[in-house]
Amino acid sequence: MAALSDTAPRRAVATLWIEANWIQRTATLLAIFLILAAVLAPLIAPFDPLKQSLISRLRPPIGFDRFKDGFLLGTDELGRDVLSRTLYGLRLTLGLALVGACIGLFIGGTLGLLAGLRRGWAEDVIMGAVDMQIAVPFTLVALLVLSILGSSLPVMICLLGVAYWEQYARIVRGEVRKVTEMPFIEAARASGGGPRYIALRHVLPNIVSPLVVQFTLSLSNIVILESTLSFLGLGVQPPTATLGSMVGYGRDYMPTAPWMVIAPAVAIILLTFSVQILGDWLRDRADVRLQGR
Amino acid sequence: MTLYVLRTLMKMALTMFVIISLVFFATRLSGSPLDTFLGDGLTQEDRDLMIEYFGLNGSIWEQYLRYLRGIVEGNFGLSFLERRPVAEIVAERIWPSFQLLLSALALTITLALPLGILAALYRTSWVGSAIMALAFVGYAVPNFVIATFMVLIFAFSLNWLPVVGNGTWAHFIMPTIAMSGVLIAALTRFTRNAMLDVLGQDFMRTARAKGLPETVVILKHGLRNAGVTVLSVLGLQIAGLAAAGNVVVEAIFSWPGIGELLVNSAITRDYPVLQFGVITVAGAVIVINALTDIAYAYADPRIRLGNA
Numbered sequence: 038m039a040a041l042s043d044t045a046p047r048r049a050v051a052t053l054w055i056e057a058n059w060i061q062r063t064a065t066l067l068a069i070f071l072i073l074a075a076v077l078a079p080l081i082a083p084f085d086p087l088k089q090s091l092i093s094r095l096r097p098p099i100g101f102d103r104f105k106d107g108f109l110l111g112t113d114e115l116g117r118d119v120l121s122r123t124l125y126g127l128r129l130t131l132g133l134a135l136v137g138a139c140i141g142l143f144i145g146g147t148l149g150l151l152a153g154l155r156r157g158w159a160e161d162v163i164m165g166a167v168d169m170q171i172a173v174p175f176t177l178v179a180l181l182v183l184s185i186l187g188s189s190l191p192v193m194i195c196l197l198g199v200a201y202w203e204q205y206a207r208i209v210r211g212e213v214r215k216v217t218e219m220p221f222i223e224a225a226r227a228s229g230g231g232p233r234y235i236a237l238r239h240v241l242p243n244i245v246s247p248l249v250v251q252f253t254l255s256l257s258n259i260v261i262l263e264s265t266l267s268f269l270g271l272g273v274q275p276p277t278a279t280l281g282s283m284v285g286y287g288r289d290y291m292p293t294a295p296w297m298v299i300a301p302a303v304a305i306i307l308l309t310f311s312v313q314i315l316g317d318w319l320r321d322r323a324d325v326r327l328q329g330r
Numbered sequence: 331m332t333l334y335v336l337r338t339l340m341k342m343a344l345t346m347f348v349i350i351s352l353v354f355f356a357t358r359l360s361g362s363p364l365d366t367f368l369g370d371g372l373t374q375e376d377r378d379l380m381i382e383y384f385g386l387n388g389s390i391w392e393q394y395l396r397y398l399r400g401i402v403e404g405n406f407g408l409s410f411l412e413r414r415p416v417a418e419i420v421a422e423r424i425w426p427s428f429q430l431l432l433s434a435l436a437l438t439i440t441l442a443l444p445l446g447i448l449a450a451l452y453r454t455s456w457v458g459s460a461i462m463a464l465a466f467v468g469y470a471v472p473n474f475v476i477a478t479f480m481v482l483i484f485a486f487s488l489n490w491l492p493v494v495g496n497g498t499w500a501h502f503i504m505p506t507i508a509m510s511g512v513l514i515a516a517l518t519r520f521t522r523n524a525m526l527d528v529l530g531q532d533f534m535r536t537a538r539a540k541g542l543p544e545t546v547v548i549l550k551h552g553l554r555n556a557g558v559t560v561l562s563v564l565g566l567q568i569a570g571l572a573a574a575g576n577v578v579v580e581a582i583f584s585w586p587g588i589g590e591l592l593v594n595s596a597i598t599r600d601y602p603v604l605q606f607g608v609i610t611v612a613g614a615v616i617v618i619n620a621l622t623d624i625a626y627a628y629a630d631p632r633i634r635l636g637n638a
Contacts, residue, residue, distance in 0.1 A: 156351040172610045177592070181356055181608055184596035209358055261472045265578055268474045269593055273473055285479055291478075292486045299482075302475045309470040317466075 049062070054233035056319070064314035071308055075128040081108060082121035087276050095294045111296040113287065123300045126278040127308070133190075133279070134259040137197025138252055141259075144198065145205025146248065152206065153213025154236055164208065170203040176265070183271045193272060198261055201255040208251055212244040222276045253316035264305050280305045331634050334627050342620040349612050354397055357601045358390055360559055384408060407602040416606040420588060427580065427587030431572055434509040435504050438568075442514045443560070443609070446521020447553065450529060461518065470517025473575050477508040477582045494584045501583075509579045512571055520563040524556035531555075558629050565622025569615045574624075576611075 057065070072284065074081070075303065088113070097104055098111040105112070110120040152163040174265075179196050186192050217240065226240050226322030266272035273279045278299040287297035384407070400406060419630045433599075449461040484491045491499050504632045528534065529552060531602075536589065580589030588607055595603040628634055 076333075164616065168341075169345055169348060171570070172616050173349060174570045174573040174615060176577050177608045177611055179594045180592055181353065181604060184604055185357055185601070186600055240433065256469065264472055265474055269578065269581055271593075271596060281474075284474065287480065288481075291482055295482055295486070298478055302478055304473055305475055309472070313470040 050063075052077060052262060053322070054197050059317045061314060064311040064318075068311040068315060070313065072131070074124055075131045078124040078128040081173055081264065082118075082124045083109070083120040084118035086117060086122040086199075086278055088117060092116065095290070097260055098300075100297050101155040110300045111294070112298050113294070114290055119297060122278040122283060123280070124137060126280040126283050126301055127274065127304050129277065129279045130260060130281070131308070133197055133263050133273075134256055136194055137200065137263070139257045140194070140198025141200065141202045141255060142205055142248065142252055145202035146209050149206035149209025150213060150236055150240070151283070152212040154217070154232065154240070164210070167203040167206050169265060171235045175200050175262070179262070180271065183266065187307065188274050190235075190273065193266075196266075197207070197259050197263055204255060205248065205251055208247050209244060209315045212247055215239055217241050225226050249322045250316060253319055255310060259314065260305070260309055280308075297330040331627065335624050338620050338623050338627075342616055345616055346613060349616075350398075350401065350609055351394075353605050353608055354394055355390075357605055358393075372445070384410070384613060406606045408602055409595075409603045411598060411603070412575045416602045416608055419603055420591065420607055420610055422590045423591050425588060426585060427576060427589060429496070430505055430509065430580070430585060430587060431500070431576065433506045434513060434572065434575075435568075437510045438513040438517055439564075441510075442517035443521055443553075445547065445561075446518045447525055449518065449522040451548070453526065453557075462522070465515040467516040468511045468518075471511065473508045473511055474578050474582060476511050477504065480504045480508065481582075481602035496585055505579050505583045505585055508582070509572070509575045512575060513568055516567055516571060517560070517564065520567075521560050523557065524559040524563075525552060527559075528552050530554045558626070562622055563627040565618055569618040569622075572610050573615050 053063070054065075062143065084107075093105050093112050094116045094132035095114060096108055096112045096116075099109050101111075106145075108118050108120070110123065112118055113122070136215070148166075150162045152160040182196060183192065222239055224237060225235050230239070263272060263279065264284070267279045267281030268285040270282070270285055273282055275282065278301075284298045286307070287294070287301070290297050397407075404417070408414065409416050409419055412419060434504045443632065445465070446460050449458045449465075452458040480491075481493055481504065491503055492498070493504070495501055534547060534551055537547045542551075576587065577589035577592055579585070580587045581593040583589060588611060592604060592607045592611070595601075595607065
């Protein structure tokens with residue numbers, strides 16, 4: 038609640054920065070760097086990520102024998118530039134994760150709000166669905182769906198969107214229940230506010246900070262899920278690169294061309310690390326008790 | 331208590347039923363599941379014959395009823411690829427998966443419990459921070475990345491460990507570590523938090539006040555009380571995490587278990603196998619969850635003796 042009373046967002050950001058330790062500051066800078074790299078990929082990538090060149094196949098990164106000018110991180114089995122592919126892969130992975138997290142936030146937030154405000158059978162049905170989602174490991178669901186519908190970007194986005202909706206739903210429902218017992222809601226109701234007005238105007242603004250925290254944490258989970266599925270060959274299909282599929286397909290060339298997996302793998306680690314650190318930091322700041330992951 | 335157990339079991343049965351139904355209708359989403367498998371090179375007669383052979387004739391509701399009846403009778407269908415009962419195929423895979431799970435759990439518990447306790451005791455010193463940083467790494471790095479780096483270092487560079495299969499004890503090392511990463515991270519965090527909750531309790535002060543040695547206070551009074559929470563987490567969270575990790579790790583190391591079978595049947599679109607495999611793993615997770623719920627309730631006198 039403390040973060041909410043801050044009326045000057047800019048000053049709040051400044052205080053956050055001052056209070057942060059060096060790990061959190063590094064993570065913030067790293068996250069900004071990665072986001073910039075993803076957004077600017079078309080501008081800064083030295084080559085077209087799909088352009089093949091059979092003469093310069095499997096060239097090592099800078100500093101090794103047989104290094105070929107321009108291909109800083111080397112090339113893959115088709116002579117595509119690893120650095121450019123990593124940048125575009127990062128772009129796609131991050132984009133998919135953001136869209137997925139937004140869908141999850143929307144679905145889970147709406148259902149959680151409904152369950153918290155409506156009670157009765159609506160709540161039973163929604164919380165039953167939440168229990169169901171928790172009980173079944175989502176990787177299995179994803180395997181089934183991807184195998185049936187085939188892998189395409191829309192299917193991937195839908196899957197990533199529903200992957201963690203239940204976490205939002207639980208948090209929102211819990212927070213809504215807590216908030217609705219506070220006197221100011223009663224006051225709003227007494228002064229004639231309808232249920233929708235109360236939900237959007239009084240309840241929602243008061244549960245923003247746990248939602249922000251959950252959004253950040255689920256973002257890194259979604260990155261992991263997407264990379265894992267693409268790694269297994271079930272996610273985004275070639276020739277399009279995501280970080281996970283680069284590691285997956287590069288695996289066959291690991292003994293001779295390890296740079297093909299090292300570059301995207303390091304990018305995944307940096308991404309999940311920075312996002313998780315930010316999420317943990319925000320959680321500590323907002324002091325919300327989130328259950329589970 | 332009886333009521334609570336009954337309710338948990340009812341919920342478990344309902345969840346199972348919903349999952350079985352959802353899995354069935356999901357595989358029918360794209361029309362006949364055989365379509366992609368048979369391809370175009372067949373005459374209509376052969377096609378009809380195949381459809382009947384796999385029990386895919388009739389309306390979707392007829393198929394659904396036949397499918398449910400089959401499940402009750404223990405007949406789960408035939409694999410498209412191997413033309414053998416899927417139950418047989420999945421059954422062959424259970425033991426290797428179970429072995430891997432056991433070794434991963436053993437590693438997780440032997441590492442995570444002491445680490446969690448230490449992290450709680452030395453919360454303010456560098457020991458605590460270092461352990462929590464380690465747990466953080468386990469959370470943030472996907473298991474396939476851990477596995478890839480291990481293969482790179484220990485198999486290809488140093489040539490110490492084998493990569494494929496489950497022949498000898500050396501084959502267990504990398505899959506076990508890859509699978510345990512996230513489990514250790516999760517359990518360490520939960521143990522630490524559960525211990526922290528307990529350490530602040532009044533009975534701990536009493537135990538110290540009556541002159542018990544610190545190790546007895548921590549292990550007997552602290553860990554025992556934190557243990558209930560830790561065990562319930564082990565059942566509820568770890569089962570799901572392990573099932574997901576199992577799929578990835580087995581696929582990477584070609585471990586002949588259920589996870590590898592699932593990935594392969596997903597890629598070859600062998601739906602009957604995939605269907606039954608998903609139901610088996612989800613069923614295992616749900617049963618473990620329900621048992622944990624009941625055990626937790628049994629350990630909690632408020633539920634055991636109350637009429638909830």
